[in-house]
Amino acid sequence: xxxxxxxxxxxxxxxxxxxxxxxxxxxxxxxxxxxxxxxxxxxxxxxxxxxxxxxxxxxxxxxxxxxxxxxxxxxxxxxxxxxxxxxxxxxxxxxxxxxxxxxxxxxxxxxxxxxxxxxxxxxxxxxxxxxxxxxxxxxxxxxxxxxxxxxxxxxxxxxxxxxxxxxxxxxxxxxxxxxxxxxxxxxxxxxxxxxxxxxxxxxxxxxxxxxxxxxxxxxxxxxxxxxxxxxxxxxxxxxxxxxxxxxxxxxxxxxxxxxxxxxxxxxxxxxxxxxxxxxxxxxxxxxxxxxxxxxxxxxxxxxxxxxxxxxxxxxxxxxxxxxxxxxxxxxxxxxxxxxxxxxxxxxxxxxxxxxxxxxxxxxxxxxxxxxxxxxxxxxxxxxxxxxxxxxxxxxxxxxxxxxxxxxxxxxxxxxxxxxxxxxxxxxxxxxxxxxxxxxxxxxxxxxxxxxxxxxxxxxxxxxxxxxxxxxxxxxxxxxxxxxxxxxxxxxxxxxxxxxxxxxxxxxxxxxxxxxxxxxxxxxxxxxxxxxxxxxxxxxxxxxxxxxxxxxxxxxxxxxxxxxxxxxxxxxxxxxxxxxxxxxxxxx
Amino acid sequence: xxxxxxxxxxxxxxxxxxxxxxxxxxxxxxxxxxxxxxxxxxxxxxxxxxxxxxxxxxxxxxxxxxxxxxxxxxxxxxxxxxxxxxxxxxxxxxxxxxxxxxxxxxxxxxxxxxxxxxxxxxxxxxxxxxxxxxxxxxxxxxxxxxxxxxxxxxxxxxxxxxxxxxxxxxxxxxxxxxxxxxxxxxxxxxxxxxxxxxxxxxxxxxxxxxxxxxxxxxxxxxxxxxxxxxxxxx
Amino acid sequence: xxxxxxxxxxxxxxxxxxxxxxxxxxxxxxxxxxxxxxxxxxxxxxxxxxxxxxxxxxxxxxxxxxxxxxxxxxxxxxxxxxxxxxxxxxxxxxxxxxxxxxxxxxxxxxxxx
Numbered sequence: 001x002x003x004x005x006x007x008x009x010x011x012x013x014x015x016x017x018x019x020x021x022x023x024x025x026x027x028x029x030x031x032x033x034x035x036x037x038x039x040x041x042x043x044x045x046x047x048x049x050x051x052x053x054x055x056x057x058x059x060x061x062x063x064x065x066x067x068x069x070x071x072x073x074x075x076x077x078x079x080x081x082x083x084x085x086x087x088x089x090x091x092x093x094x095x096x097x098x099x100x101x102x103x104x105x106x107x108x109x110x111x112x113x114x115x116x117x118x119x120x121x122x123x124x125x126x127x128x129x130x131x132x133x134x135x136x137x138x139x140x141x142x143x144x145x146x147x148x149x150x151x152x153x154x155x156x157x158x159x160x161x162x163x164x165x166x167x168x169x170x171x172x173x174x175x176x177x178x179x180x181x182x183x184x185x186x187x188x189x190x191x192x193x194x195x196x197x198x199x200x201x202x203x204x205x206x207x208x209x210x211x212x213x214x215x216x217x218x219x220x221x222x223x224x225x226x227x228x229x230x231x232x233x234x235x236x237x238x239x240x241x242x243x244x245x246x247x248x249x250x251x252x253x254x255x256x257x258x259x260x261x262x263x264x265x266x267x268x269x270x271x272x273x274x275x276x277x278x279x280x281x282x283x284x285x286x287x288x289x290x291x292x293x294x295x296x297x298x299x300x301x302x303x304x305x306x307x308x309x310x311x312x313x314x315x316x317x318x319x320x321x322x323x324x325x326x327x328x329x330x331x332x333x334x335x336x337x338x339x340x341x342x343x344x345x346x347x348x349x350x351x352x353x354x355x356x357x358x359x360x361x362x363x364x365x366x367x368x369x370x371x372x373x374x375x376x377x378x379x380x381x382x383x384x385x386x387x388x389x390x391x392x393x394x395x396x397x398x399x400x401x402x403x404x405x406x407x408x409x410x411x412x413x414x415x416x417x418x419x420x421x422x423x424x425x426x427x428x429x430x431x432x433x434x435x436x437x438x439x440x441x442x443x444x445x446x447x448x449x450x451x452x453x454x455x456x457x458x459x460x461x462x463x464x465x466x467x468x469x470x471x472x473x474x475x476x477x478x479x480x481x482x483x484x485x486x487x488x489x490x491x492x493x494x495x496x497x498x499x500x501x502x503x504x505x506x507x508x509x510x511x512x513x514x515x516x517x518x519x520x521x522x523x524x525x526x527x528x529x530x531x532x533x534x535x536x537x538x539x540x541x542x543x544x545x546x547x548x549x550x551x552x553x554x555x556x557x558x559x560x561x562x563x564x565x566x567x568x569x570x571x572x573x574x575x576x577x578x579x580x581x582x583x584x585x586x587x
Numbered sequence: 588x589x590x591x592x593x594x595x596x597x598x599x600x601x602x603x604x605x606x607x608x609x610x611x612x613x614x615x616x617x618x619x620x621x622x623x624x625x626x627x628x629x630x631x632x633x634x635x636x637x638x639x640x641x642x643x644x645x646x647x648x649x650x651x652x653x654x655x656x657x658x659x660x661x662x663x664x665x666x667x668x669x670x671x672x673x674x675x676x677x678x679x680x681x682x683x684x685x686x687x688x689x690x691x692x693x694x695x696x697x698x699x700x701x702x703x704x705x706x707x708x709x710x711x712x713x714x715x716x717x718x719x720x721x722x723x724x725x726x727x728x729x730x731x732x733x734x735x736x737x738x739x740x741x742x743x744x745x746x747x748x749x750x751x752x753x754x755x756x757x758x759x760x761x762x763x764x765x766x767x768x769x770x771x772x773x774x775x776x777x778x779x780x781x782x783x784x785x786x787x788x789x790x791x792x793x794x795x796x797x798x799x800x801x802x803x804x805x806x807x808x809x810x811x812x813x814x815x816x817x818x819x820x821x
Numbered sequence: 822x823x824x825x826x827x828x829x830x831x832x833x834x835x836x837x838x839x840x841x842x843x844x845x846x847x848x849x850x851x852x853x854x855x856x857x858x859x860x861x862x863x864x865x866x867x868x869x870x871x872x873x874x875x876x877x878x879x880x881x882x883x884x885x886x887x888x889x890x891x892x893x894x895x896x897x898x899x900x901x902x903x904x905x906x907x908x909x910x911x912x913x914x915x916x917x918x919x920x921x922x923x924x925x926x927x928x929x930x931x932x933x934x
Contacts, residue, residue: 040639041691043734044647101715104705104767106723106730113717138730144646145730152704187684216642252644332802333644336663337619456631500635502601505685508634747898781828783897790894816829 012196016042018407019386020202026415028157050143051255053135055401056093077395078537082571169439182439189503205387210353214253225517237358238529246352248310278587285587291351312346359390366414396537452497592672648735706772729763738795751784755795755805762808838883869933
């Protein structure tokens with residue numbers, strides 16, 4: 001390996017999904033010198049796959065108000081969301097959606113020319129009243145429309161992109177400042193040191209932890225694992241969202257918008273079973289509620305199909321016309337992968353791993369925070385935004401349509417705060433001479449030759465283990481066993497060897513580095529889940545079926561060192577309005 | 588179930604003097620499998636087999652390749668119905684980095700060259716720009732492009748003039764902004780496409796339409812641009 | 822023959838000339854099939870008629886322009902070598918120009934107002 005090249009930028013953005021691109025845009029427009037590093041070409045980032053839409057209380061279809069949106073989000077989070085951040089997000093939502101529209105996002109339209117909004121799960125008017133329609137949509141390709149638009153605006157702003165560069169590890173000095181990262185040029189196989197006054201992690205989630213997931217192959221939580229290795233904690237990793245309607249057995253996502261447009265779920269008796277679980281909201285209850293309902297139906301023998309292992313999503317009553325206009329992508333997807341016509345037949349669905357609610361703890365400016373003896377402190381120079389961050393606006397369960405909102409709100413917020421930080425910190429701090437040693441060693445570890453386990457084999461085992469031992473329903477004994485199994489896999493990671501040692505576009509090596517990240521996150525997830533003896537949001541324990549606000553209204557913090565857990569209080573006090581105190585959560 | 592035979596283009600510039608075709612056999616082919624699933628399993632046989640892929644459902648546009656002589660996305664190409672041995676090559680014309688991975692810089696350059704972003708000169712309202720459903724409908728079939736490159740790299744006009752002809756993907760994007768009722772740079776965009784090469788190398792061969800995995804029609808988009816040019820002239 | 826007719830104009834004129842050529846050819850063929858079988862003198866007489874003469878002149882203009890755009894396109898696509906392409910373009914231009922002048926002279930020589 002040659003001595004790495006060094007480059008210097010004001011800001012390094014790792015990840016070119018919606019969050020990274022929104023931040024980069026803010027920075028490039030402020031004429032900061034930004035480098036965006038992405039392991040794939042930006043428009044291939046997973047934001048592209050988001051379908052249903054982005055929440056904002058525009059009130060274009062039904063009356064709406066940001067405060068109602070805030071209530072729904074707090075309730076949806078099962079009261080684990082931090083209410084200051086939630087208020088901030090819901091208040092900025094309308095402005096940010098208009099901004100996206102001005103930037104070119106091809107939103108679907110209403111007859112009066114305004115942005116089309118559809119009902120989504122967990123939305124209500126008047127703090128728990130009638131169903132709201134809050135999700136702004138570009139047909140069922142909203143993520144695609146947003147990601148492409150944001151990339152396009154970055155082209156216009158002349159942002160500096162490092163496409164197909166893989167971030168290996170953060171650089172940190174003695175005083176705890178983050179000084180950039182070592183990245184790997186995938187095409188040449190050469191490492192590159194990017195020094196930056198500020199670094200933003202926007203690497204998305206880790207859906208690849210589970211075998212059946214709605215996520216792309218690239219969603220391996222690289223940023224989260226980097227944070228862990230830099231000695232930072234991860235927050236609330238036990239909360240992993242299972243989307244109710246993944247295509248059964250395959251995992252491709254069918255947007256909640258399908259139910260928003262009027263689709264509903266039935267069991268093998270043809271019963272609209274959601275009426276039993278959520279009499280009021282029915283099929284548009286929160287995702288955790290619907291996922292549990294489906295899993296329960298299947299467990300109790302009311303599943304459909306020869307093995308009774310899925311339920312059916314009925315869309316045929318909506319008519320070809322509505323499907324073509326509002327859900328064209330879904331129509332294509334189902335025809336391609338299931339060879340059935342949703343305009344005629346119902347679609348087999350099952351809860352599928354979808355979204356990482358947990359992540360790198362940040363405040364609402366996107367600054368990464370870590371606990372100290374009294375309260376917490378900011379990690380200087382480090383920011384995180386999007387799915388990899390845990391602000392926490394999603395708490396124990398994210399509402400559909402809030403993730404596209406999260407990425408633009410906190411991408412922009414981080415961008416703004418970085419601009420301020422850069423104003424006060426004008427110069428690069430010196431990089432300790434040995435700072436790059438650890439990242440380079442991480443890379444060199446994969447040069448070891450010889451026989452050993454394969455990356456693909458271990459990854460498959462990891463995913464199967466996570467699915468079996470850390471799925472929709474959890475119990476103490478299953479989780480204990482899961483922890484043991486995952487730790488065993490972590491140990492076996494050392495026996496994995498690559499057969500491909502070439503430099504040029506070595507995807508095997510990238511996958512090995514991703515596997516390391518996944519294993520670290522699997523440990524964080526199962527260990528966090530093992531400790532939480534209550535049911536809250538996506539974390540549902542059969543042995544502890546109730547939410548326990550007395551003991552567990554707190555965020556989990558997982559540290560890599562000794563797999564230590566700490567806890568921090570939930571921020572119940574919003575910025576300007578009254579707090580929504582925890583109460584029973586019914587839909 | 589049955590096994591399937593593959594012939595895959597291999598080239599690693601570090602070790603190979605030139606490209607070669609490698610034969611693979613995949614056992615236990617399951618019904619409903621897509622080509623990407625097969626490639627992933629072949630990569631388990633031979634870790635050095637290199638290709639891009641990500642979302643697995645045809646929205647990220649990573650895994651464009653030449654499959655039995657036609658461009659397509661591996662993740663939405665069913666194995667059933669492919670003639671054996673399935674011959675897989677990188678998409679034509681672009682420089683090969685390794686195996687099925689090509690250098691797409693030229694493609695992206697053309698994309699950037701058509702100013703693929705909304706240009707508005709008027710002050711922005713505090714709410715959304717109004718756009719009727721009919722105006723919005725004009726963007727259907729244009730905005731859905733995933734930049735996979737299937738069309739452009741299968742266009743003979745692009746093969747002949749890769750440096751100068753913008754190619755169907757970029758022209759589709761140009762059209763997407765030209766017909767957007769919110770965009771105010773029509774004249775400038777049309778002017779940028781003048782000249783014998785950028786747009787007018789298209790000879791309506793329509794390979795782009797045949798291979799587009801999203802079912803889009805770049806040829807129609809190019810014709811729309813020509814129509815707008817004529818309208819602009821008279 | 823260029824008069825800044827590189828992109829749109831060339832394309833448009835190619836289309837227009839094609840339409841004219843097609844129309845003219847149909848009419849001419851129709852004339853030959855169903856019209857009077859004629860001798861040399863009658864031909865001269867016919868081509869000397871002013872309006873026929875104008876139609877013929879337009880025909881040749883359309884023909885040579887159409888040929889120019891078509892051949893130019895073929896050369897642009899198939900001859901990547903720039904110097905060779907330039908040489909061939911000039912050769913074609915000279916040839917077409919010569920043919921144009923020749924046809925013009927012919928038309929003038931038989932013209933009888």
